[in-house]
Amino acid sequence: MRKTALPAWFGDSRIQASADIVIVGNGIAGLTAAIEARRFAPDATILVLTEQCYPTIHTPALRQVLSGKVGRSQLLAYPEGTEQARGIKVGVARVEVIDAVEQRLLLARGGVVHYGVLLLATGSVARGLPKDLPGAALDGVLTLHRLPDYLDVRRRLREVRDVAVIGGGVHGAETVMSLLHLGKRVHWFIRGAYCLPRLLNRAAAELVLRHVEQAGALVHLESEVIGFLGSVGELAGVATADGRIIPAQLALICTGTRPALDLAARSTLPLVYEEEQGILVDERLCTSVPAILAAGDVAAWRHPLSSSYRSQPSWHAAVLQGRVAAATMTGQMMAPVSGVVGAPWQATRLGSLSILAVGDPLAEEAEVKVLTRHGKQSYHRLALAGDRLIGYLALGRAQPDALAIKRLIDEALPVAAIQDALLRGDFDARAYFARLRSSKLYTLTAPGRLAERTLATSRCAPSLSPPLGTTAAVAGWQEPPQGGEPFLQGSVSRRRPQTEPLRRLIPAQHGTNATNAAGSGSLADPDSWAGRPEHELWPRRLALPASLSQPNPHPLRCCQ
Ligand SMILES: Cc1cc2nc3c(=O)[nH]c(=O)nc-3n(C[C@H](O)[C@H](O)[C@H](O)COP(=O)(O)OP(=O)(O)OC[C@H]3O[C@@H](n4cnc5c(N)ncnc54)[C@H](O)[C@@H]3O)c2cc1C
Structure with missing residues (x-):
């Protein structure tokens, strides 16, 4: 029999490791940060810890799993083996506690990992339904969020005729259409008066509803699901507040996501976060705790127009944040996150x-x-x-x-x-x-030129790649020929500063509703971090982490 080598982490319940850069989460924000950090810091030790037991996948393609249109290998965000090829260690483990004083992580199965700098890229979790909803534990009531959920549903679909989709957002709408494509009878339960309320107004939503109904869906507007009925442990129907019972053998919960804050809540130094938005970060993605950054769905930065902190949960934004985080962790200069990510x-x-x-x-x-x-x-x-x-x-x-x-x-x-x-x-x-x-029209305003020149002349700017198809003020800069206007190469474009009238459009909301009581001091406001002593600010000032240039006191023993 052929002997297959087990991954180094397999069965090791006492991981003892350390790395210059430790990233929690192998979603696209975490992996992008790891890959970019490797580019910026070829000699750094980089470790990604994740409880996800499969490689980084392209989550927007997940709905294609239902229809079987994509194979599993097509779901991979990067070719298999990318991490290994770039010398990025990956350990499969749930991180339970951040000991921010000692700069170490405690793992669920008992291991300890020391970090030079830590990136939290823990993403989001499904909101699901209230746990005490009657019948929520019946077989056939499933929340759709991660790959195993989709694989589970796909297996079950063969035996199912009626499917209930609960949740009136984009996720719900996409799921409804995938199921109709497979010939299922689909009931779409929407709590509000119309669908996709975060994205559309009523006029646009009515167009969507008409389209979905024409495709065959049975739409139930203003329908609050109050429970599930079963038959010997299996789902048989969905009960609504207006007294109806709709037969279904499968109920798919698509009620949105919220930032995954469990780990942030278990830090020995208070990480400031807002329950609905995420961990508050500054323009470099640094949190309120030194040497800890956050990126992706779990991070919330100050929106330049409204002054309120918001996360931007999307694939594209997560990729760009991964890049900003990598630059910060390795002491590189990059445009601030709000400028890099831009409009949602x-x-x-x-x-x-x-x-x-x-x-x-x-x-x-x-x-x-x-x-x-x-x-x-x-x-x-x-x-x-x-x-x-x-x-x-x-x-x-x-x-x-x-x-x-x-x-x-x-x-x-x-x-x-x-x-x-x-x-x-x-x-x-x-x-x-x-x-x-x-x-x-393309002529730059003087302040814009100045800002870009400053970035472009920094020691690392030329090595930065422009964010996916968007603007990058720091890349591709060329000096103007014979004192003329500066210009940029290729498709890279320059960003004009937002005009003041535009800024005034949305009233500023000062302060935050940070729910982490321990963080209610000045650390709750990243603006106030500016006056803090150097050692507290690190790596906020983009200083190269000391551990990158010193011998590593905790050699890696796992994940080789
Ligand atoms: C079904 C679905 C469809 C989507 N469709 C689209 C779309 O069409 N377009 C779009 O722009 N966006 C879409 N999104 C959103 C987009 O995929 C996300 O915004 C993006 O993937 C977020 O990436 P992330 O790295 O921040 O987090 P995630 O991908 O959520 O990754 C977080 C990782 O952290 C790990 N983790 C969490 N806590 C711990 C811990 N304590 N210890 C160890 N590991 C931990 C998790 O296991 C996970 O692997 C979709 C999302 C989903 C779920």
Whole structure:
């Protein structure tokens, strides 16, 4: 019989390890941070600890697992063996406690891991339903969040005719469409008066509902699920508050996510966080505790327009935060996270209907001008501040170029000349940006030039790669020929500073509702970190972690 080597972590319940950089979580934020950190610091020891017993996967593709459209290997975010090839150790273990004083982690099975710098990339958890909901423990009531959930559902689908999908957001809508595609009878339970309320207004949502109903779904609006009925331990039906019982053999809970804060709550020094938003971080993703950063779905940074702390739970934002975290951990210079990530955006496709929301399309402040266009099978909405786009919503058959529209918002580019095309949904991004490059509209304002020059002349700026398809003020800088205007190479573009009138659109909300009582002091406000002594600020000031240039006192004994 062929002997297969077991991974080094396998069966080792007493992990004793140390690394210059320790990352908790192998979601896309954690793995991106590890890969980028390796690029910046070739000699650093990097260890990723995760309770997930499979490699990093492309979560947006998970819904394809239901329909069997993607094989498991196609789900991988990076080719198999990427971590090993880059000298990144991976240990499968749940981290229970952060001993921030001793800079070490206590693992669930008893091990201890020392860190030079720690990145929390613990992502999000499914909200699920209240645990005490009658019948929630019946076989067939499942929460859809991670890969094993999807594999479980796929196995069960063969024996199921009626499926209940609970949750009126994008996740619920996508799940409904996947199940319809498989020929199931699908009941969609939505608590509110319309679907996708975080993304759409009523007019747009009605288009989606019509589309989903035409595809065959039975939509139950304003339906509160109050329990599940079973037959000898198996799900038989869903009970609603208005007294109906809908037969179903499978109930899939798609009620959204919240940041995974269990570990943050068990730190010996208080990590400041907000229950609904995540761990509060500054522009470099540093938390309130020295040598600890947070990135991805679990991190919340101050939104430049509103001053409130918000997480941006999306794949794209998690990748970009991973890059910022890597730069900070290795003492590199990078643009602040709010600038790197920019406006939030969400895109999905429900059968033939594309949905794209960028920025804040539902903004309703007095200064915001709203333009809408409603077709039989399309809906477009622009939110404008002067001639700048601050939000865009598009539903229809055509799939707009999401990143091009995001760029219009991030760079506060004038859109008066293209607003009709945006409204019709036939904006030609390629032509627009080509024209822009060659026009005077692209001239930089003086403060913008200065800021970019400072970044570009830092020792590490040339090695930075631009974030996925978006803007990167620090990359590709070239000195102007013979004193002319500076310019950037290739598709890398420059960011114009947001104009003051735009800033004033959303009233500032000072202070936070940090729920970590121990953190209610000045550490709750990253702005106040500026006055703290050097040793407390590290690595906030981007100092190279001392452990990177010193012998490692705790040689790795696991995960070799
Ligand atoms: C089903 C689904 C569909 C999605 N679709 C889209 C989409 O279409 N577009 C889009 O932009 N975004 C989508 N998202 C969101 C996007 O995938 C996430 O925003 C992104 O993957 C977050 O990455 P992350 O690294 O922050 O966290 P996660 O991917 O949640 O990873 C966190 C990791 O930390 C580990 N962990 C947590 N606590 C501990 C601990 N104490 N000890 C050890 N390990 C721990 C977890 O096991 C996990 O591996 C979707 C998400 C889901 C779940």
